[in-house]
Amino acid sequence: MPSKMTRNKQIETVRKEILYLIEKRLSPIAMRVRYTSIPLESKMKWKPTVLLIANYSSGKSTYINELVGTKVQQTGQAPTDDDFTVLTSAEKPPTVEGTIEVTEEREGKVLFYDPEFPFEDLQRHGDKLASHFRFKKVAGASILENIALIDTPGMIDAVTEYDRGYDYQETIKDLAQLSDLVLIFFDPHKAGTIRESYTSLRETIPQATFEDRVVFIMNRIDECNHLEDLIRVYGTLCWNLSQMTGRKDIPRILMTYSKSALEDPRLEEDKPFLQYLSNQRNELYQLIETTTRHRLDHLVSFIEYHAARVGKITEIFQGIRKRRNYRTIRWSLSGLLATLIAGSLIGIYIDVTTAFGSSSETAAVATGLATAAALYGVWNIFVYRVILQSYHNREIEKIKTGKPQGSALEQEIWVSIQSTVIEALENGYPRESLSNLRKEQQQCQELKVDAAQRLREAIRHID
Ligand SMILES: Nc1nc2c(ncn2[C@@H]2O[C@H](COP(=O)(O)OP(=O)(O)O)[C@@H](O)[C@H]2O)c(=O)[nH]1
Ligand SMILES: [Mg+2]
Incomplete structure (x- = not known):
């Protein structure tokens, strides 16, 4: 039977590893997605x-x-x-x-x-x-x-x-x-x-x-x-x-x-x-x-619990980001098309109305293009922003009125993060790129499944 000291050392090694994962892997993501404002490990370090x-x-x-x-x-x-x-x-x-x-x-x-x-x-x-x-x-x-x-x-x-x-x-x-x-x-x-x-x-x-x-x-x-x-x-x-x-x-x-x-x-x-x-x-x-040992189990449960929630937030954010990217392309293209049409119409109008005057065709094209550019500017600065904001508000509304779905556990996770997501969205999030969010979700998944399983195995081997 191993001595109490070796056992304590084993416990300490596993504890340090778990805390490292919380501090370096989970906490930074949790803070980026506004899941928490203080590092997750602060209460668990002691x-x-x-x-x-x-x-x-x-x-x-x-x-x-x-x-x-x-x-x-x-x-x-x-x-x-x-x-x-x-x-x-x-x-x-x-x-x-x-x-x-x-x-x-x-x-x-x-x-x-x-x-x-x-x-x-x-x-x-x-x-x-x-x-x-x-x-x-x-x-x-x-x-x-x-x-x-x-x-x-x-x-x-x-x-x-x-x-x-x-x-x-x-x-x-x-x-x-x-x-x-x-x-x-x-x-x-x-x-x-x-x-x-x-x-x-x-x-x-x-x-x-x-x-x-x-x-x-x-x-x-x-x-x-x-x-x-x-x-x-x-x-x-x-x-x-x-x-x-x-x-x-x-x-x-x-x-x-x-x-x-x-x-x-x-x-x-x-x-x-x-x-x-x-x-x-x-x-x-x-x-x-045996509290020292239970603490290890609790720390692993802590990782599973929070990684599931943080992962879910990154997943929701990805959905929002994806839809927003798609809409951005659509709105930009339709804005461009609309302003080009408006510019062309103005160009044609100038060309036609001054057909018997001294203006050249080039001037009509230039005025048309300038009008299109100006309109596109106005579109981007004013109209597009308003549309984007109202779209963002609709996304918030969707989360507010959304019903939890899936298994009982998934529903519980959804309910526990709903207000966090709403608050983050109201503050203008998600700001991260889609690929970053995807990476973060994957990291949460790894922590929740692979790391947790490996750590539980390590805890089982103590004694
Ligand atoms: N007979 C008996 N008295 C006890 C026992 N545990 C505490 N006491 C007495 O109960 C009183 C209250 O104990 P204390 O430890 O101050 O209780 P606390 O208020 O819960 O902290 C003290 O006078 C103790 O001596 C016990 O197991 N048996
Ligand atoms: Mg007392």
Whole structure:
């Protein structure tokens, strides 16, 4: 079995290759066709990330302390800690070998403006969030070497956006979008009926991430006195989850507790059901540990997802470009023909009306040609532009009223890019040549199919 270090190295190699493809191949096209205004990779460049959300006091911070190996986060029964905290590793070792310590702390104010980190989007939530956002570098904690953890303030019932001073749901959404694993904690006292968690589970999380990245956890199960209690709260949570998520099947719920929080370790012996469930804690740990690898899968899905959309835009642009080129030729030729006819008629008219005068035929031809040239100029500068603009507007209208076609996936892609295409067209796009667009579509196709397949193969070979 390869060592952890070789495995980490393999992961790092594949990660770099994927990021290279996103940065150098996909992002430039995505920006050219106005699919995005910021480079696609900016949110994906950072470490694999695990987001922990829950009602207050469900034991998130206690669990984080257990993972990290020391008390880096405040814990307590009341909703005391109302900060978001990002935990990552420090570059330097701890001052005393073998210990774990926080070596650096930063506030959101600084973090949100540092392009090294993926939190620039959070600027839009204002200073209030910035003052509730913390960043800690921890030295000596092995779990943080390859993974970042994000602790969040607990969800509360009575709170409104006004009370918090920032939009909690939107913040959670932004963080979930850049996370590879979202852990949602519950505890036997609060099996999920709180308003903020209702909104989070019903709307925020499904909009921000994929189902397979979300894991539900029933924590603090040591506080159930008997197995029957546990079954009852498990049932309550299942019921509440189905109400909140709108799903009919029961999602996977890991049941665990933090040993470090036990007041009396002998309690474990009085409650044999805890031993039967101890594998669940290991499972949770493994899920967190394998985030580094999942991040690779997520990055490949990221390529597939965006390459499909960017490719579709280049395809739509090609259609528009082709039709416009064809019309341009048609309009130019008809303009030329019309002005030549008009010029000839004027020439003939001059020739005829001055037949008995002194003017020569050459003058009539020259006047005819000059009139034709002038008319053609007027045609090109005024009329042609107006026709082109109204044609362009009709193309925009076509996209606006167009119905998605093809398979369910194709329809989904169409719906997701429709407004981007309209906005680009309204700003005068596509400006690229047909051959460039064709090349770009091909590149997207290569990324989506060949590169993605090759990368997935490479990921399968890690281990
Ligand atoms: N019995 C028991 N208490 C726990 C467990 N996890 C956390 N606690 C306690 O619950 C309280 C809230 O924990 P905390 O980690 O601060 O919750 P957070 O608000 O979700 O971060 C603290 O007093 C912890 O000691 C657990 O698994 N079992
Ligand atoms: Mg906490």
